[in-house]
Every structure is written in C-alpha cells, then in structure tokens.
Amino acid sequence: MDALVGRGDDVWVLDSLANGRRENVAEGARLVELDIRDADALAGAFAEAKPETCFHLAAQADVRVSIAEPAFDAEVNVIGTANVLEAAREQETKVVFSSTGGAIYGECDGPADEDSPRLPLAPYGTSKLAGEEYLGTWSRLYGAGHVALRYGNVYGPRQDPHGEAGVVAIFFGRIANGGELHIFGDGRQTRDYVFVADVVAATLAAASGPEGVYNVGTGIETSVLELAEECKRASGVEAEIVFDPPRLGELSRSVLDPSRAEEALGWRPATSLAAGLEATWNFVRTAEGEGETGAN
Ligand SMILES: NC(=O)c1ccc[n+]([C@@H]2O[C@H](COP(=O)([O-])OP(=O)(O)OC[C@H]3O[C@@H](n4cnc5c(N)ncnc54)[C@H](O)[C@@H]3O)[C@@H](O)[C@H]2O)c1
Known part of the structure; x- marks a missing residue:
C-alpha cells in the first residue's frame, strides 16, 4: 500500500479491520471497512473504485484459528476469495492473491518448487490452496490472467x-x-x-506479470x-x-x-x-x- 501510494496510484484499502489497523492505512489511501464475505458490499466498492489491480491479502491467516474453526476459515478464505473474484470480474480487474508456501507444501525435503506435492497440514493451507484454484479457474474461464504468490515466512x-x-x-x-x-x-x-520489502517488490511485479502461481521465498x-x-x-x-x-x-x-x-x-x-x-x-x-x- 505504501509503495502504491508512494508512486502516485489511487489506492483503496478494503478491510474489515478484523486484524488490520486503521493507523496502518497510508495517508492518501482510502479505507472502506467491509467484510469480503459480503459479496454485495464488495461488488459495490469495486464498482466505485474500478481498480486496475486488486492485491487480495484479506484473509483469516491464523493456522490455529483454522484448526479450531475450519468452517469460519473457509468462509473468509474460500467464499471471500470467490466474492473478490466476482467483484473483480465485473470491473475487469486483475487479482494478485497472497497465498502461502509453507502451509500448502507441508513438509519439504528441499526447496519446494511450484509443482511439488501440495500437502497442507492445516485447514488454513487447504483454504488458501482452494483460493489459488479459484483464481486458476477464473483465469481459464474468463481469461482473467490472475496471479497467486506463495509467500514464505514474511517478516x-x-x-x-x-x-x-x-x-x-x-x-x-x-x-x-x-x-x-x-x-x-x-x-x-x-x-x-523473506523480508517484507522483497515481498512487496514481488507482489508489485506480479501485477504486470504472466498469470500463474509463483513462490516468493529465498530458497x-x-x-x-x-x-x-x-x-x-x-x-x-x-x-x-x-x-x-x-x-x-x-x-x-x-x-x-x-x-x-x-x-x-x-x-x-x-x-x-x-x-x-x-x-x-x-x-x-x-x-x-x-x-x-x-x-x-
Ligand atoms: N505473514 C506471513 O508470513 C504470510 C505468509 C504467507 C501468506 N500470507 C498471506 O498474506 C496475507 C496477509 O497476511 P498477514 O500476515 O498480513 O495477515 P493479517 O491477519 O495481518 O492480515 C490480514 C488482513 O485481512 C483482514 N481481514 C481478515 N478477515 C477479513 C474479512 N473477512 N474481510 C475483510 N478483511 C479481512 C484483516 O483485518 C487484516 O488486515 C494473507 O492473505 C496471508 O494468508 C502471509
């Protein structure tokens, strides 16, 4: 967000503030408080903003919550992502989805590439993987050109x-x-x-990159x-x-x-x-x- 505002983009932040903080929204960015499970609110915000790119980071991102409340995890990460994709489709918006490497590959016996077996050990990994598959489907169905990035441990x-x-x-x-x-x-x-500035650089690069799934880690x-x-x-x-x-x-x-x-x-x-x-x-x-x- 800071990088986008810094380069002069018109930035809208759509967040329920379930975990995010108002004070982290950069000056110059517009905050719309909404829940991605609310398809109508999401479609309305997209219709107003008409974004070129949607960086879809909103998520239930806590592994332990996903184990304790798998249906809630799926509502946010699967249904919420389907809602984002539909809102984006209506505005011909490209989606860059923040996915996860660690939670999707499971146990690794060396650096995992994107074709490595996907063996999530928690519902969180499963719901993010489902989100990626939805992106792939929307790309095939509508030629949307979406990108999913599998982040390592961001710090x-x-x-x-x-x-x-x-x-x-x-x-x-x-x-x-x-x-x-x-x-x-x-x-x-x-x-x-993987350091957050590097993750930002990868995420920005993905906005103009070819559709697909990419690891964002260091190896x-x-x-x-x-x-x-x-x-x-x-x-x-x-x-x-x-x-x-x-x-x-x-x-x-x-x-x-x-x-x-x-x-x-x-x-x-x-x-x-x-x-x-x-x-x-x-x-x-x-x-x-x-x-x-x-x-x-
Ligand atoms: N931090 C990491 O190491 C890491 C690694 C891999 C992937 N990711 C992914 O990156 C993204 C950001 O992760 P984070 O660590 O900053 O997590 P985070 O929990 O800090 O951020 C998630 C954001 O989504 C918002 N949100 C949650 N539920 C929502 C809902 N229903 N509707 C609208 N907004 C909602 C929260 O308020 C928060 O601002 C997530 O998609 C996560 O899965 C993070």
Whole structure:
C-alpha cells in the first residue's frame, strides 16, 4: 500500500479491520471497512473504485484459528476469495492473491518448487490452496490472467510482537522487554524467512506479470535456533533461550524455490537475513520504547 501510494496510484484499502489497523492505512489511501464475505458490499466498492489491480491479502491467516474453526476459515478464505473474484470480474480487474508456501507444501525435503506435492497440514493451507484454484479457474474461464504468490515466512517492520504468529517480531518483542526467547521443540525446524520489502517488490511485479502461481521465498533455510541467535546478534542484547514442548503438527522443514518468480517476474529477494533483522529490530525497539508508558 505504501509503495502504491508512494508512486502516485489511487489506492483503496478494503478491510474489515478484523486484524488490520486503521493507523496502518497510508495517508492518501482510502479505507472502506467491509467484510469480503459480503459479496454485495464488495461488488459495490469495486464498482466505485474500478481498480486496475486488486492485491487480495484479506484473509483469516491464523493456522490455529483454522484448526479450531475450519468452517469460519473457509468462509473468509474460500467464499471471500470467490466474492473478490466476482467483484473483480465485473470491473475487469486483475487479482494478485497472497497465498502461502509453507502451509500448502507441508513438509519439504528441499526447496519446494511450484509443482511439488501440495500437502497442507492445516485447514488454513487447504483454504488458501482452494483460493489459488479459484483464481486458476477464473483465469481459464474468463481469461482473467490472475496471479497467486506463495509467500514464505514474511517478516519485517509493523509485524505485531505480541501476536501468536510472526516469530521474528515475537523474538524482538521479548528481547526489547528483557524476556526469554521460547522455542517449541529442539529449534532445528527450518523456515524460509523473506523480508517484507522483497515481498512487496514481488507482489508489485506480479501485477504486470504472466498469470500463474509463483513462490516468493529465498530458497534459504534457517532454523529457529539460528534465527534466535541472529535476533540476539542484530539487537546486541543477550537473551536466554527456553525450550518448550514441540507443537503438534509443526513442520520440520519448509523452504521455497524462487526460480520461477525470477524467470517469469524478474524478481528475486534482495535483502539478507541480517539486514532484514536489523531493520525489523530498529522498528520494534522504537515501537516498544514508545509503548512503555502505554497499556501494555
Ligand atoms: N505473514 C506471513 O508470513 C504470510 C505468509 C504467507 C501468506 N500470507 C498471506 O498474506 C496475507 C496477509 O497476511 P498477514 O500476515 O498480513 O495477515 P493479517 O491477519 O495481518 O492480515 C490480514 C488482513 O485481512 C483482514 N481481514 C481478515 N478477515 C477479513 C474479512 N473477512 N474481510 C475483510 N478483511 C479481512 C484483516 O483485518 C487484516 O488486515 C494473507 O492473505 C496471508 O494468508 C502471509
């Protein structure tokens, strides 16, 4: 959104604020508060905005919620996505859908490419995969040219350090507050951490790229234990690591091969983990410092 406003686009943000925050809407962007499950409201907003491109990020994005409430997860991620596609069809809008690599491929035995088996371990992965399939169907049926991007583990400034997900922000939040870093299991489970600015660049590239499904990751695996050490290094703060029991259903390896995105979209990640962590730490340190007198 910031990148779009920055380059002078007319930007509309459609969000229920279920999880999003009004203060994160960039100055110059217009916020329409609506639920993507409400097809009429969505169609009305699209009819007014007549967007060239729709970056479809609205989602129920919490794996644990998807396990506890699979029907709700499907309502938002499947029905909601079908509603977005219909509203977009009426305005001939191209959709760039934010999907997920980790939750769709499941356990990886090396960098997963887009043709790797898709074995979601949680309803969230299944509902995002269904969303992708809907995009593919709309592209075949109407020649819509939609794109789905399978993100790795996105991290960076503005991620909530007090949430349940987003391990980088959580680690930095604990570090900023003098806490311990909790790791589930032995910490050897790996993830593909991709910096938010790189994800923005891929998402913008997809708007003018060929239809299809593309991984947006680095191809580099980092264990949670390595990540904890890197977070300590980036912050220059010593923090104790505590090992908690492993969580049921947690993947041991998750890593994405970004080659197809490089070939088709001309995109590749540009930010090293060290540089991305430094930028994220600077943000969390400032935000947590400002929050010290607040309600936290
Ligand atoms: N963060 C990651 O590492 C990651 C990885 C892979 C994919 N993704 C995808 O990227 C997108 C953004 O993820 P995020 O981590 O910023 O999640 P998030 O929960 O912070 O953002 C989701 C947004 O959707 C909005 N929303 C939720 N339900 C809605 C509804 N019914 N109608 C309208 N708006 C609704 C929320 O208010 C929020 O602003 C999601 O589609 C997610 O599946 C994220």
